[in-house]
Amino acid sequence: MRVLCAFYKSFAISMVLAANLYLPGPALSQSLDELHKLAVKEGGTLNFYATLAQINAEKIIPVFEKRFPGIKINHVDATSDKLVARAVTEARGGKTLGDVLQVPLENVSQAHDQKLLLEVTLPESAEYPQSMKGSFWVASDLQFIIAAWNTGLVKKEEEPKQYEDFADPRWKGRLIAEPRDLEMLMGFAKYKYKSDEKAIDLWRKIAANNVEFHSGHSQLAELLVAGQAAVCLTCYSHHFPSRIKKGAPVNYMLSEGVASINGTAIFKSSPHPNTALLYARWVASQEGQKAMAQGGRTPAHPKVEPVDKTRTEKIYPISVADIKEYPRYEKIWKEIFKLR
């Protein structure tokens, strides 16, 4: 029995490997339209594990579905750690459902640590700088963590110009933030001050103003609009143009911000490998990046400009190498804010 099991296991593994080795070769040299035909034959479904917010997804996904008729995106949306946790659970049971993972780079690399992702170099990634791609991912878009405020609660003359302003005690009890945004500490330490001490010192002063934490950036933005706090310290810049258009009483600071990368990756045991590849290649192409921009995100492609004002003047970019130092900064961040 055990022998049979082992045989079956190795057989299954070799089949998976064969499928993976076989696939990208021809599929990578094909045009998107040829790949589209293969994708339709696979069943026409893409299980898309992505943190893309509904307000963006509803503009981006239809562009893809219209461009490639017969393919329906099944968008599984949740916060990034939930998505990775789910993928790990599925892999543990030997049942991979996901085709494409599109989450912050930190979480892409967690999935890679768990050996869930396909090593592949997409032809489209050639146009991206080294910092925007890796052996198992390519950037889908950037997000800028910035400060934003409720214009009903912050007077014109006290509007913040830079992060140092929030050390002032007049902000006491008026600040909210996301508990997991340690990129702020890291980005400041590595690129703003080039000194851990200075960055820690600033965040300690800000922490003294009793920052209130709420999970999820979309919810943070909504809380800010509703007036839960005067200032959101770690909001995403792309959340505000659409809200301001609707007449929400908010504004945001574009003088400086930490940039983090969202990456696209393909699951190694994806049930629809061609469809997964089709999406990954499309979203990395200029065409897909334009759709991302139209959908309100900040494209990662060097030749595609964002539609909305989302890029900051001074950018502190979190690189792949920086991500390796997460645990260290996470510990300090949690200690500064007494987070669990």
Next chain:
Amino acid sequence: MATAAIPRSGKMTMSLEPALLIPVVGAGVLVYLAVLPLLMLFVGSFQAEVAPREFVYTLKNYHAAYASEYTYSTFLNSLIFASGSAGLSFILGTMLAWLTERTNTPLRAIFVPLAVVPLILPGVLESIAWIFLLSPKFGYVNVWLMNLFGLKSPPFNVFSLPGMIWVHSVGQVPLAFLLMVAAFKSMDPSLEESAMMSGANTWQTFRRVTLRLLMPTAGSVVLILFVRTLESFETPALIGIPARIYVYTSEIYLAFNEYPPDYGRGGALAVGLLLLSAVGVWLYTRATKEGKKFQTVTGKAFRPRQFDLGSWRWAGFGFLSGYFLFVVLLPFLVLFWASFLPFFAAPSWDAVTKLSLDNYRYLSGFRPFWDALQNSILLATLTATVAMILTSLVAWIVYKSRLPGSWILDFLAFVPITIPGIVMGMALILLYVAFPIPIYGTIWVLLIAYVTRFIPYGMRAASGSILQIHSELEEAASASGASWWETFKRVTLPLLRPGLVAGWIYICIVSFREFSTSVLLATGESRVLSILLFTMFEQGQVTVVAAIGVLMIATLLSIVAVFYKLTGKIGIQT
């Protein structure tokens, strides 16, 4: 018991084959549904993954779950949350029940259906509505009170343990109310009358006689409220997690949903919660049996007497109308109002000018909404149908067939009541992610989860009506040569119909509202409405969430309307 009348006649042996096959199949189905997932969970809680898909047996999961630096705070939070909610909902429910059942409070009759209305409101929406009302900075109640009295700081903060207790309690009051109404209705008034005749006033009689007579029932009601709070996940998810107040259910959820997922620790926590809940349910069933010692229902005909509250009856009226306005109506109103806003804003002229139907228009073209609605309706009707068919068969075997060992079926059908929703979700993931049946990630795994969880409700509805049918009707059929199946189909089933319909509708409603099991099992295309609400609320589309909520309540109301219409026709007392 009426079943004693069944003769062990030759007819019975003739129909033995199906009659034996069905209990065995029934037991098999129940074991598969209720026992297998628990076994999987139990085994999983002792496993650790050392290499991909290589497991060793260990006790370290239990160490991580019960000897960490957070064990104490989680335990304390759970205890405060559960006892606070049980106490508060019991007090409110008892007040409502007493005022409407046993006093001469004006207009009390109209408050009876009103007190049950919150049952319609799914727990997720209940929490969201109260966040809108009691959030420290933008909650309407806080804003109004601060403006009204010129307060410097908000009087309420929903993101706290008292906040959680309040929100969960008001959702649970209808249950406490219904249980206590039943208790008050069945009370023999002669003891109270004797007290009054011996010169006690209303208050003394209430305190010294009524309250004491109620003690055993009250104890078991509080216990069941306590267990249900411990198992609940709506308030801990929507209010507890953002406020970083963790209870058992949220710890289990996070163990599964944070990176890296820790199934072992989650499993160990789940086993603990399961045991707590099982002990609670066991105590409850024991207490309700023991309750017979304090029998208040006797063969004597009686009508519970009404207390004359004198001028205090207006205070009673004030309490009832205040409760109705602020606790029942306000959450509905705030959801309704928010559903017309472009973004959440305090009520003002400025906000009024921004009101529009945009959210509803948006939903009409929003595919995930239609998918989730379709899933929810499909699951609710399928669950109700499957559960009622299964439980009517099981109940028939248990109460009518008198086959040896049929109590095992009864027990198996009762087991799921002890399984907290989130534990069920977790057990089913562990089971089906590794199981050869490819239903993981589809709505079929949700169907299995719902059917399993609601079997006990179905049993209650089915056994209630089965016990009422005298066996002579079935005996007559079988004496006239009808087979076992024909008898069941042509005699038993039609007689059972009213009870089964009531059970069907009830299961339909609870399935439609279900959250704590679905939260782990529903993904992408198998997403149901309650989970769509949760993810969209997390994503900050709060006013669209309010619009979905309004539509969801409308759907539930129409189910109830159909229920009233149907039951009116076939004549069930509700």
